[in-house]
């Protein structure tokens with residue numbers, strides 16, 4: 001198979017497909033807590049870029065809910081990582097942060113949305129990906145909106161499926 005661009009070697013642990021292990025948990029002060037399942041795919045075509053697709057579904061009804069796709073880049077020779085993301089809700093974002101071992105700490109740097117995006121609007125996003133010692137991947141997303149300070153929205157653990 002195609003060789004991974006050496007710039008991305010520090011992120012090789014992300015590559016492949018991941019399935020939520022137990023349903024993810026969604027919460028926020030203004031919404032009803034919910035459970036979801038999610039598939040993540042991280043791939044590459046030899047460029048210094050990882051391509052990704054996330055698809056989330058309602059845990060009980062399996063109805064499609066949230067989707068994100070985008071690209072991951074690293075600043076060569078540093079531990080700086082950027083996620084370039086499009087969401088099906090009409091939001092686009094740049095998140096940047098640092099890779100420490102097998103943990104990524106990301107903060108939104110730019111957010112933009114369609115003129116008719118539903119309110120409240122997201123004002124800030126913080127995201128952590130961590131590969132745990134037991135081989136599971138964990139993602140936590142916090143957000144701030146027009147009317148809520150930064151607070152957890154999502155927490156989910158995945159197992160590798162390929």
Ligand code: HEM
Pocket residue numbers: 026028030031032034036056057058065066091119120121122125141143145153154
């Ligand atoms: C609600 C943003 C990912 C499911 C919301 C709200 C916002 C939001 C702004 C409305 C909060 C309010 O009314 O005060 C985001 C962002 C995400 C994200 C920025 C990614 C970075 C997800 C994912 C799921 C999800 C992966 C998985 C299914 C929901 C549900 C609600 C909700 C079920 C409540 C009902 C609704 O408003 O549609 N989200 N979300 N979200 N989100 Fe997310």
